[in-house]
Amino acid sequence: MLTVGQVAEQLGITVRTLHHYDEIGLLRPSERSASGYRLYTDADVTRLQHVVVYRRLGFTLEDVALLLQDPQSVVEHLRRQRAVVAHRLEELQDLVTAIDRALEREMDNQPATPEELKELFGEGFNDSQAEAEDRWGDTDAWKQSRQRTAGFTKQDWERVKEESDSIHAAFFAAIDAGEPPTSRAAMDAAELHRRHIDERFYDCPPEVHRGLGDLYVSDPRFTATYDELRPGMAYYVRDAIHANADRQDS
Amino acid sequence: MLTVGQVAEQLGITVRTLHHYDEIGLLRPSERSASGYRLYTDADVTRLQHVVVYRRLGFTLEDVALLLQDPQSVVEHLRRQRAVVAHRLEELQDLVTAIDRALEREMDNQPATPEELKELFGEGFNDSQAEAEDRWGDTDAWKQSRQRTAGFTKQDWERVKEESDSIHAAFFAAIDAGEPPTSRAAMDAAELHRRHIDERFYDCPPEVHRGLGDLYVSDPRFTATYDELRPGMAYYVRDAIHANADRQDS
DNA sequence: CTTGACCCTCACGCCACGTCAGGCGTCACA
DNA sequence: TGTGACGCCTGACGTGGCGTGAGGGTCAAG
Numbered sequence: 001m002l003t004v005g006q007v008a009e010q011l012g013i014t015v016r017t018l019h020h021y022d023e024i025g026l027l028r029p030s031e032r033s034a035s036g037y038r039l040y041t042d043a044d045v046t047r048l049q050h051v052v053v054y055r056r057l058g059f060t061l062e063d064v065a066l067l068l069q070d071p072q073s074v075v076e077h078l079r080r081q082r083a084v085v086a087h088r089l090e091e092l093q094d095l096v097t098a099i100d101r102a103l104e105r106e107m108d109n110q111p112a113t114p115e116e117l118k119e120l121f122g123e124g125f126n127d128s129q130a131e132a133e134d135r136w137g138d139t140d141a142w143k144q145s146r147q148r149t150a151g152f153t154k155q156d157w158e159r160v161k162e163e164s165d166s167i168h169a170a171f172f173a174a175i176d177a178g179e180p181p182t183s184r185a186a187m188d189a190a191e192l193h194r195r196h197i198d199e200r201f202y203d204c205p206p207e208v209h210r211g212l213g214d215l216y217v218s219d220p221r222f223t224a225t226y227d228e229l230r231p232g233m234a235y236y237v238r239d240a241i242h243a244n245a246d247r248q249d250s
Numbered sequence: 251m252l253t254v255g256q257v258a259e260q261l262g263i264t265v266r267t268l269h270h271y272d273e274i275g276l277l278r279p280s281e282r283s284a285s286g287y288r289l290y291t292d293a294d295v296t297r298l299q300h301v302v303v304y305r306r307l308g309f310t311l312e313d314v315a316l317l318l319q320d321p322q323s324v325v326e327h328l329r330r331q332r333a334v335v336a337h338r339l340e341e342l343q344d345l346v347t348a349i350d351r352a353l354e355r356e357m358d359n360q361p362a363t364p365e366e367l368k369e370l371f372g373e374g375f376n377d378s379q380a381e382a383e384d385r386w387g388d389t390d391a392w393k394q395s396r397q398r399t400a401g402f403t404k405q406d407w408e409r410v411k412e413e414s415d416s417i418h419a420a421f422f423a424a425i426d427a428g429e430p431p432t433s434r435a436a437m438d439a440a441e442l443h444r445r446h447i448d449e450r451f452y453d454c455p456p457e458v459h460r461g462l463g464d465l466y467v468s469d470p471r472f473t474a475t476y477d478e479l480r481p482g483m484a485y486y487v488r489d490a491i492h493a494n495a496d497r498q499d500s
Numbered sequence: 501c502t503t504g505a506c507c508c509t510c511a512c513g514c515c516a517c518g519t520c521a522g523g524c525g526t527c528a529c530a
Numbered sequence: 531t532g533t534g535a536c537g538c539c540t541g542a543c544g545t546g547g548c549g550t551g552a553g554g555g556t557c558a559a560g
Contacts, residue, residue, distance in 0.1 A: 014549085098307070099331060265538085286538080287525080503558105508556090511551090512552105514548090521541090521543105522539100524539070524540105526536085530532085
């Protein structure tokens, strides 16, 4: 003979729930104490356990009542319920993939994290950024660049890398073909480079571009970065930039 | 500019739902026609699509409102929701296995199907049953047996087979040890057999058992069944049954 | 005899709509 | 110029499965 509280704790449900089941007649306790307390027998509790299980299986209280009163159809009900749950499962699976897609989309719209940048541009990226901040942090170009790139998503950075790679590839092609920096191919590559900077980082008209080209030679860090790709490339790029700027002037 | 009905159909929701969203201010259409019709712009529909998706993801309308008003936290919400859904998925998985277990238990409490019997006792079972029905269908013993076995579950039949096998094994042991049918071992096996029949099929006191023993010899079908196991076994069993019955009498 | 934990019975609240009822608006067709 | 079949409107109540009080009685320990 257990009271509501005891039964509730045993079955992990609330007292109100027991009251509710009593109210709707789904499970009235077999006895009441003299003072009106609900008293549940072991049989009541067993029955209740079934109710709880069926509820967890997703049956409505009405269905549960039917199940308890007509035990013959239990198998049928279970089968149907299994199908229902299996269906819900599929829906949820779909939902998860939908969420994942939504997440990916949203992630792409979120600024990229340092980790993602490291993944894209290698270990040294953050360091060189900090260094550049030190050197150029107070120039307008750098401020503009920082403001733009702060909102860059991973996708944006991926495009940046693609563009950068294809510009390098254009220079490689010109160099490997023995074309001089003043050649059309080299100048075109330089123009691509200028537009890349202009579009992605900061306003970069040909004159500003010239300054950047000079920097590639005067600053050993830039020089090293380019020369790692192809020996002498820093000079080649600078000359191509100048040639391109000259071409634009005329 | 779409009306409620059109929007509802497009998004697979009901008109009432649109009314509801309007009522609670989650999504009021940007315009109304002169006659008061709700008119949804493309922007409204897009917003609604988000609402629908979020709802399908399990968010409450309140959460959806927050999401739509504070798009910065979308990723956070999605992540959390993904976790929620993943959790729900696990729960449902557990639920399915719970249902499966419940199903198995219920199946065991259901009478066994002919298929299950065939599986247990081999192809010929149904035929021999029909034949027996023909021969003994009007005897009380058969009627009692039929009534009992009709409610047998698969588990019951499995126990029957186990018992039957172990009784045969007992007889084999006696035979192989060269013990005569009147030996203690043979009589004990016969007694096991009697109790097996008595408990599982029909009331089988020693005198009835004697008759069954005689049948094993007089009916070629029974004889064949036993002699297939061990040549001469039908006679051996009959004699053991008689010896056992004699033992009980005294 | 008090105290605090438990129990009772109303009775209203919640969410996300469903489901009428009663009354306009709109449109194609006669 | 009707006319009938739709579609739209507002308002209001219903649903399921309880949650959450309010207001009061009961019980065991100290």
